[in-house]
Structures are given as C-alpha cells and as structure tokens.
C-alpha cells in the first residue's frame with residue numbers, strides 16, 4: 001500500500017473539469033519516484049500532456065509557476081499546503097497525506113512524556129489529518145493537549161521557516177509527529193522545552209536534545225569561523241517565494257558598516273557547486289530558505305550563516321539568544 005494519499009481521482013477530475021491540455025507536475029524529493037507512474041496515468045486517463053518538474057523542490061515557496069507559465073494550463077504540486085503567494089498559473093496542492101499507522105508511536109511517545117502535564121502537538125502537512133487522533137490518544141493518558149493557530153499555516157502545522165503554530169502554546173513539552181530533525185529542532189530552539197519525535201515511518205520515538213546540541217555546536221563553530229571573514233557573499237534566491245532582496249541589501253549594508261566587504265550573489269539553487277567559484281569570499285549569508293545554512297552546513301567549505309547568525313558575528317545579538325530564522329510568507 002502507498003504511504004501517501006496522492007488523490008489521483010481528484011487530480012484527474014480537476015484536469016478534466018478545467019480542460020487542461022498541458023499539466024505540470026511537481027514533487028518534493030521523497031515523492032519523485034512516483035512521478036512517472038502518475039504522469040502515465042494522467043496522460044492515459046485525461047489525454048493531457050504531463051510535464052514533470054525535475055528540479056529540486058522543498059516547499060510551496062518553490063512552485064514552478066514562473067518556469068512553466070508559458071507551457072502549462074495547470075500545475076499539480078504535491079507534498080505541501082498552499083502559501084498565500086501569487087502563483088502565475090492555476091495550482092492544485094495535493095498534501096500527500098500520510099497513510100501510515102501512528103497509534104503505536106504516539107503511545108510510546110506518551111510514555112516518554114509522562115513527567116509532563118500540558119503537551120503541545122505539532123506536525124507537517126502529511127499528518128495534519130492525524131492531529132485529532134494524536135490528541136485523543138494523549139488525552140486518554142491524562143495529558144492536557146494544546147495545538148496552536150499558525151500564521152499562514154494550519155492549526156498545529158510547522159514549516160521549516162514558520163513555527164508560529166507553537167507560539168503561545170506554552171506547553172511543558174512538545175510532541176512532533178513526523179520524520180526528520182529540522183522541525184523538532186525548531187520547536188526545541190523556539191520553546192526551550194523537551195521535544196519528543198514520534199516518527200511513524202521508522203516506527204521510532206526519540207528525544208531531539210542530542211541532535212539540537214550537535215547542531216548548536218556546529219553553528220557555534222561556523223559563527224566563530226565567520227567572525228574573522230572580511231569578504232562576504234550575501235546570497236539571494238531567484239525563487240519567488242524565497243527571494244528577499246531587501247533583506248540582502250540590508251545585510252550588505254550592515255556588513256559594510258562593520259568594515260567588511262560584501263557582494264550580492266543571485267542563485268536559483270544554492271549549493272556548494274554554485275558558490276565554489278567565488279574563492280575570494282570567505283563566508284556567506286543566505287537570505288533564502290533558512291534550512292539551507294543549517295541542514296547542508298557540512299557540505300560547504302566556507303561558513304554559511306543565516307541573517308540572525310550574522311547578528312551574533314556583528315555583536316547585535318548574543319549567543320544565548322540564538323534562534324532559527326523565520327519567513328512568514330504572504
């Protein structure tokens with residue numbers, strides 16, 4: 001059985017209803033292996049031509065509407081919920097809700113959380129439909145359960161750049177339902193409370209503490225190394241949903257006022273290979289997705305910082321106030 005509900009009947013119905021002759025299909029990395037099968041089914045059942053985006057895609061901030069606008073009548077974007085952005089082509093968002101069983105990992109997580117009373121729950125698009133089940137299971141165990149209303153996200157939903165749904169929840173500890181470490185890391189850094197991950201894909205329950213410590217040690221080392229850099233690159237993304245040129249100009253100005261040199265670089269996909277030729281630059285500030293500097297840190301030969309980390313270099317923020325950067329889209 002598939003791990004995700006790809007709502008193919010709904011997609012086919014929408015293509016027919018809109019009489020779309022050419023349909024763009026965009027998938028996050030984890031779903032690309034389903035692309036060929038889905039494109040073939042769509043073509044045979046609707047007569048439309050499918051165009052699969054082969055570029056990397058990590059969020060609804062990165063819909064390929066600009067690239068496909070003169071080519072397709074409709075884009076089907078899988079794996080993310082819509083952001084309040086002006087897409088240039090009609091887009092259908094298919095969240096790809098997970099169909100994995102979560103009861104067991106939630107019960108195990110409840111055991112881990114037993115020393116706490118008020119538990120905040122957060123998750124990603126794939127498990128939003130399971131929040132009620134998670135709530136009931138925790139309530140049965142006597143916990144008080146809270147989910148927060150997000151800004152431009154659903155209740156209880158966190159993005160890698162938007163943790164507004166946990167603000168104000170004031171829980172004693174948090175349960176993150178899903179896989180990966182970045183979202184629970186964000187919850188940990190924004191709340192300072194214990195965060196337990198219930199990962200139904202790997203059938204695993206774990207604490208994020210050790211991972212958070214490791215990330216913070218790496219960030220401290222990167223910030224320290226960047227402190228000596230005199231020539232900086234300020235990286236701007238050309239992806240419409242991640243482009244923060246005003247911020248890049250502000251960062252450049254700050255660096256120059258601090259007596260450093262700073263040049264702005266524009267890139268579609270920010271990667272070690274894209275930055276490699278600019279050997280004179282000793283450190284970079286990334287104004288695009290805040291995950292790039294943190295997740296891929298080890299791949300770069302020079303430090304990549306987020307704007308809030310530059311504040312530490314420039315003495316505007318203390319290390320004790322370390323935080324992840326957020327982008328509230330829209």
Ligand code: SF4
Nearest residue numbers: 058059061160161289
């Ligand atoms: S900017 Fe936000 S929505 Fe876009 S890929 Fe990064 S974390 Fe996800």
